[in-house]
Amino acid sequence: MLILAIDTSAVASAALLSDDRAAGLDSSFATSDTRSHAEVLVPGIHDLMTAHNVGAEAINAIVVGVGPGPFTGLRSGIATARTLAYVWNKPLYGVMSLDAVALQVAESEAAVPEFAVATDARRKEVYWATYRLDADLRPHLAEGPYVGPAKDLPALQVFGAGAGLYADDLLAHPDFCRVQPDALHLGRSALARLLASEPLLDSTPLYLRESDAQVPGPRKRAL
Amino acid sequence: MNTREPLVLGIESSCDETGVGIVRGTTLLTNTVSSSMAEHVRFGGVIPEIASRAHLDAFVPTLDAALHSANVTLSELDAIAVTSGPGLAGALMVGVCAAKALALASGKPLYAINHLVAHVGVGVLQDPSPSGGLREAGLPTNLGALLVSGGHTEILKVERLTDSVQLLGSTIDDAAGEAYDKVARILGLGYPGGPAIDTLARTGNAKAIRFPRGLSQPKFMGSVEEPGPHRYDWSFSGLKTAVARCVEQFEAQSLEVPVADIAAAFQEAVVDIITSKAVLACREHGISHVLLGGGVAANSRLRHVAEQRFSAAGITLRVPALDLCTDNGAMVAALGAQLVMAGAKPSGLDFATDPSMPVATVSVAG
Numbered sequence: 393m394l395i396l397a398i399d400t401s402a403v404a405s406a407a408l409l410s411d412d413r414a415a416g417l418d419s420s421f422a423t424s425d426t427r428s429h430a431e432v433l434v435p436g437i438h439d440l441m442t443a444h445n446v447g448a449e450a451i452n453a454i455v456v457g458v459g460p461g462p463f464t465g466l467r468s469g470i471a472t473a474r475t476l477a478y479v480w481n482k483p484l485y486g487v488m489s490l491d492a493v494a495l496q497v498a499e500s501e502a503a504v505p506e507f508a509v510a511t512d513a514r515r516k517e518v519y520w521a522t523y524r525l526d527a528d529l530r531p532h533l534a535e536g537p538y539v540g541p542a543k544d545l546p547a548l549q550v551f552g553a554g555a556g557l558y559a560d561d562l563l564a565h566p567d568f569c570r571v572q573p574d575a576l577h578l579g580r581s582a583l584a585r586l587l588a589s590e591p592l593l594d595s596t597p598l599y600l601r602e603s604d605a606q607v608p609g610p611r612k613r614a615l
Numbered sequence: 616m617n618t619r620e621p622l623v624l625g626i627e628s629s630c631d632e633t634g635v636g637i638v639r640g641t642t643l644l645t646n647t648v649s650s651s652m653a654e655h656v657r658f659g660g661v662i663p664e665i666a667s668r669a670h671l672d673a674f675v676p677t678l679d680a681a682l683h684s685a686n687v688t689l690s691e692l693d694a695i696a697v698t699s700g701p702g703l704a705g706a707l708m709v710g711v712c713a714a715k716a717l718a719l720a721s722g723k724p725l726y727a728i729n730h731l732v733a734h735v736g737v738g739v740l741q742d743p744s745p746s747g748g749l750r751e752a753g754l755p756t757n758l759g760a761l762l763v764s765g766g767h768t769e770i771l772k773v774e775r776l777t778d779s780v781q782l783l784g785s786t787i788d789d790a791a792g793e794a795y796d797k798v799a800r801i802l803g804l805g806y807p808g809g810p811a812i813d814t815l816a817r818t819g820n821a822k823a824i825r826f827p828r829g830l831s832q833p834k835f836m837g838s839v840e841e842p843g844p845h846r847y848d849w850s851f852s853g854l855k856t857a858v859a860r861c862v863e864q865f866e867a868q869s870l871e872v873p874v875a876d877i878a879a880a881f882q883e884a885v886v887d888i889i890t891s892k893a894v895l896a897c898r899e900h901g902i903s904h905v906l907l908g909g910g911v912a913a914n915s916r917l918r919h920v921a922e923q924r925f926s927a928a929g930i931t932l933r934v935p936a937l938d939l940c941t942d943n944g945a946m947v948a949a950l951g952a953q954l955v956m957a958g959a960k961p962s963g964l965d966f967a968t969d970p971s972m973p974v975a976t977v978s979v980a981g
């Protein structure tokens with residue numbers, strides 16, 4: 393099975409990956425900044441497909457990170473994934489973006505049985521969730537995702553760029569202080585679930601915050 | 616690529632309408648729009664984040680509906696066009712990402728185009744429906760465009776639609792439609808303010824109160840030889856403040872607020888200054904034909920006064936069908952088709968959105 397994975401919950405990234413290692417496909421790109429998604433994402437996907445000589449017909453499914461993440465960037469990936477899935481007539485699945493960091497943790501030597509993942513939610517808050525490593529050594533979501541101040545996290549080791557930003561308020565793992573969700577790990581997480589016939593999400597974004605709009609109150613009358 | 620009568624799909628998401636239109640050359644095939652207007656009513660104005668969320672969910676269904684209604688497939692298209700600015704940054708982003716994905720997935724060339732010029736581009740369309748507002752196809756020479764909506768107030772000179780458009784004047788603060796919304800809120804008339812004020816104004820006395828005409832003093836206007844800094848520009852924020860003061864004065868004296876008179880006088884001030892400055896700009900730039908665009912084109916008083924004043928100045932005014940005046944994808948497709956026919960280069964896939972794109976940039980160079 394070959395999937396195209398996209399995540400723009402923090403940086404913009406895309407990956408082509410297959411469960412068949414012999415196919416030699418496990419290729420991805422990711423930007424280093426969090427503000428140029430609309431410019432770089434589609435050209436990046438184009439280059440990825442060209443470099444590996446992959447046409448649309450070879451892709452079995454599209455997977456997209458549904459956040460949480462800053463809204464405008466997050467929507468770039470979802471708008472792109474939904475449109476590609478529509479035109480190519482492929483199944484589209486959503487994956488919670490923090491799962492990508494959790495998988496990286498689980499695959500590393502830093503793995504612990506219970507941990508949290510946090511990313512930057514701006515406005516002095518983080519997006520976070522907690523995970524448990526089960527017997528299969530895969531991370532399973534325990535709680536979340538939430539958005540809130542770093543001091544609200546439980547007393548667990550915290551992984552991800554959100555932890556690095558607030559190392560004074562939580563137990564940040566030093567080796568994971570800059571790690572962001574990325575399409576390659578997001579895609580791997582989805583692939584594991586698809587192969588295990590576990591359910592995935594749809595592509596509805598996890599905003600976790602309302603728009604800032606205020607309903608205007610009645611105008612004050614002059615007396 | 617068919618460059619004589621190209622089949623072009625246009626995508627618009629700069630404000631609160633998700634639009635997908637399809638044209639063949641200068642023939643309109645479909646104009647499909649999904650609006651999030653109802654979601655903004657309780658806020659009394661467009662909330663950018665709400666508009667962006669709505670664009671994301673409306674895009675694929677709107678695209679699908681447009682393709683069905685025009686009875687064309689993506690593989691038949693010659694090109695895709697998308698509004699890349701000016702507009703709300705987050706809203707533009709959704710349309711641009713979707714358009715790039717569409718271009719990648721279908722292998723069609725993509726044109727990133729200017730929303731304001733697209734409002735003019737709609738003027739080339741022949742509307743096959745019997746109620747079509749356009750009498751003849753094509754754009755005359757010596758063309759100008761007056762765009763008035765909740766998002767913009769501009770007067771343009773259009774030398775050549777595809778590569779030579781000049782901004783003569785614009786609002787320096789609120790758009791005219793925005794002023795209508797704010798004043799409607801002061802008067803308790805609800806959102807959107809344009810239709811509410813237009814309707815109520817018919818029963819009011821426009822001469823009961825005289826509201827200020829922004830940027831009309833000699834120091835701003837100057838003369839033909841020595842134009843002032845804002846000869847063709849508008850300002851509506853002072854007018855909104857004047858309306859608020861006026862209402863407060865009636866209330867402070869415990870008098871009933873003459874809402875209809877205030878609505879009529881406000882509308883008169885807006886229409887008077889928009890049309891007088893637009894006519895002045897056209898006369899002084901040799902413009903003999905003007906195309907009206909933007910949602911405020913639906914305003915009965917603006918249309919009436921504009922028709923009178925332009926015709927008195929020997930200038931022809933053309934008003935497209937209203938659903939082509941408000942933001943829509945057909946205008947984007949229409950301008951896209953003109954660019955294809957003129958041999959313009961596509962924009963590629965790595966352009967950025969530009970929330971303050973100048974009108975001189977008709978399309979983003981590839």
Ligand SMILES: [Zn+2]
Binds near residue numbers: 730766767
């Ligand atoms: Zn517009």
